[in-house]
Amino acid sequence: MTGATLAVRDSGPMNAPLSARDHTRNLKRERILDVAAELFFVKGFHGASMENLCSALGVTKPFIYYHFKSKDEILLALYLASVNSALEVARAARASSDDPVAQLKTFARTYAMLVLTDRQRIALISREKGLLNAEQMRDVTALGRAFLDVLSGLMADGVKAGAFRIDDPALAAHEVNGMIAWAINWYNPSGRRTPQDIADHMEDAALRLVGIATNWPKAEGGPGA
Amino acid sequence: MTGATLAVRDSGPMNAPLSARDHTRNLKRERILDVAAELFFVKGFHGASMENLCSALGVTKPFIYYHFKSKDEILLALYLASVNSALEVARAARASSDDPVAQLKTFARTYAMLVLTDRQRIALISREKGLLNAEQMRDVTALGRAFLDVLSGLMADGVKAGAFRIDDPALAAHEVNGMIAWAINWYNPSGRRTPQDIADHMEDAALRLVGIATNWPKAEGGPGA
DNA sequence: GTATGTTTATACCACGCGGTATAATTCCGG
DNA sequence: CCGGAATTATACCGCGTGGTATAAACATAC
The missing domain is CATH 1.10.357.10 (Tetracycline Repressor, domain 2)
Incomplete structure (x- = not known):
């Protein structure tokens, strides 16, 4: 309803309305989630490795761990x-x-x-x-x-x-x-x-x-x- | 319908009607399958390890690999x-x-x-x-x-x-x-x-x-x- | 009582896993 | 054009995994 279905890191003291940075951050997160969903759907959660996810995204592992812990x-x-x-x-x-x-x-x-x-x-x-x-x-x-x-x-x-x-x-x-x-x-x-x-x-x-x-x-x- | 839903190793030249040995073998297999189903249901196929299955069955690993390859x-x-x-x-x-x-x-x-x-x-x-x-x-x-x-x-x-x-x-x-x-x-x-x-x-x-x-x-x- | 089939005991292997470290680099908003 | 944020590059770690090897013990049918 409020527009943000996923947890959004609040940036700063107030719940500021998404700085440009936070916006792109969320886009990256969404992209990761999309590819991960496809991978998990096909191979299962445990069957899909983080390396699979990396190569499917065309990124390196620290990239993902920068966005998700x-x-x-x-x-x-x-x-x-x-x-x-x-x-x-x-x-x-x-x-x-x-x-x-x-x-x-x-x-x-x-x-x-x-x-x-x-x-x-x-x-x-x-x-x-x-x-x-x-x-x-x-x-x-x-x-x-x-x-x-x-x-x-x-x-x-x-x-x-x-x-x-x-x-x-x-x-x-x-x-x-x-x-x-x-x-x-x-x-x-x-x-x-x-x-x-x-x-x-x-x-x-x-x-x-x-x-x-x-x-x-x-x-x-x-x-x- | 014929009674055997699972593949039954035919023992011998004819499709003999289940020797006593084959019978117990199938019981063992069934027992393994039952416990495995429960494990896979809870933890997922990849999430459940063969060691999990062993301890759930109270047997050793070669036992399972004797019945399933x-x-x-x-x-x-x-x-x-x-x-x-x-x-x-x-x-x-x-x-x-x-x-x-x-x-x-x-x-x-x-x-x-x-x-x-x-x-x-x-x-x-x-x-x-x-x-x-x-x-x-x-x-x-x-x-x-x-x-x-x-x-x-x-x-x-x-x-x-x-x-x-x-x-x-x-x-x-x-x-x-x-x-x-x-x-x-x-x-x-x-x-x-x-x-x-x-x-x-x-x-x-x-x-x-x-x-x-x-x-x-x-x-x-x-x-x- | 011995041969065959079954199970344990125990130890091992190579591999892929999730996750981390560190340094260098590139991006980009102010 | 600078400074912090974002990303790469690369290498590594400890662990649990599926699966195997080997030898010994147990069961059981004949």
């Missing part, structure tokens, strides 16, 4: 960025309308787009668990819980409004989340389907999942062929 | 066992009835049970990709594709029968699969929900996901209150 800190930053963006999507969907049905449609579409376009980062949340200790993961865990709470709240509102035919909002939240997030495991960027196509389908599927009958078939003609 | 072979065996059991579940569901609706119900329930009770092994399929080369993964990939084909076939039959209100069977297969399989990421064995509870809900959710309205509310009284 350890490999773990890179992973943590990736965790936080991912779960933060997911939380933002959920909150934005909640704020987008008063109607739970519209909220769910917005959520499903934008969340699917996030997952499909940012899958290398998003995938880390589910794949690389337990690599950091609980203390380090505290914020990540809290944000993840917040994400699910927002989504559960959406479901509960849909039930209250008499629109959703589900009997367990928390479980329905997991189901919608899983249905969409699982795409990280099968989506092929070089395949036929575009993220927009998939997001469209996910929107409809989310509605069906909460018990809302969608128009069918797509062209009019009534059910039953 | 490398760490990779252990991972591969786990892959195969997992994807095989998923495929068996899908095929059994297909064979359980002529009615696609009944097939889907059976699939959702049994697949959810498999995921929840075997999540440490199942999770590997989605988490540890790209660690083995394509050649080694050939069989795993083929079985995974077969699993999705069976599921897509179920969906297509449901459409043909006029029971499912979906317009893309392959995508619906991914959606149902994801909705259920994602449980590996949130299910807590020491939580309130039992696998049976969850499987029940997943069965209903799968029906809704393909556009079948379930009875609602659970107790009669008609919709709207």
Whole structure:
């Protein structure tokens, strides 16, 4: 919301609005994180070495250690960025309308787009668990819980409004989340389907999942062929 | 189906029905695989060392290397066992009835049970990709594709029968699969929900996901209150 | 009771890992 | 054009890794 999803080193006594230096610093950090996410996605966190990261970036090792103090800190930053963006999507969907049905449609579409376009980062949340200790993961865990709470709240509102035919909002939240997030495991960027196509389908599927009958078939003609 | 899901060393000229020796050998292998799955689930494949595995098993390193020729072979065996059991579940569901609706119900329930009770092994399929080369993964990939084909076939039959209100069977297969399989990421064995509870809900959710309205509310009284 | 299959004990290896040290250098905003 | 920040170059360290060697001990079936 405030614009800075990643922790930003405050420079000086006040929380000054990003000096030019800090700005470029953050750009470098972002670049490192991007390449690291791709590497971790392909080879796994432990499978990707810092030397791999160096050569992929075309830099030397001290360069990276100038910007991050350890490999773990890179992973943590990736965790936080991912779960933060997911939380933002959920909150934005909640704020987008008063109607739970519209909220769910917005959520499903934008969340699917996030997952499909940012899958290398998003995938880390589910794949690389337990690599950091609980203390380090505290914020990540809290944000993840917040994400699910927002989504559960959406479901509960849909039930209250008499629109959703589900009997367990928390479980329905997991189901919608899983249905969409699982795409990280099968989506092929070089395949036929575009993220927009998939997001469209996910929107409809989310509605069906909460018990809302969608128009069918797509062209009019009534059910039953 | 035939009883042996894992590759069994054939002992002798004929494919003899498991000598006592081979039998115990397979038990040992299974025990190793079980503990390895737990370790890989918690610490990741690269994060879990062979020494970790040794002490968890209470054996020495040559013992393991007597039964498996490398760490990779252990991972591969786990892959195969997992994807095989998923495929068996899908095929059994297909064979359980002529009615696609009944097939889907059976699939959702049994697949959810498999995921929840075997999540440490199942999770590997989605988490540890790209660690083995394509050649080694050939069989795993083929079985995974077969699993999705069976599921897509179920969906297509449901459409043909006029029971499912979906317009893309392959995508619906991914959606149902994801909705259920994602449980590996949130299910807590020491939580309130039992696998049976969850499987029940997943069965209903799968029906809704393909556009079948379930009875609602659970107790009669008609919709709207 | 002996041959074969299985497991331990113990020690080892080469390698890649995350991370650091230090000095020299290049960049660039004020 | 200077001075501090950023980056390279290069070399190194200790450690844990996957995997192996070798010899001895145990089990067990025939």
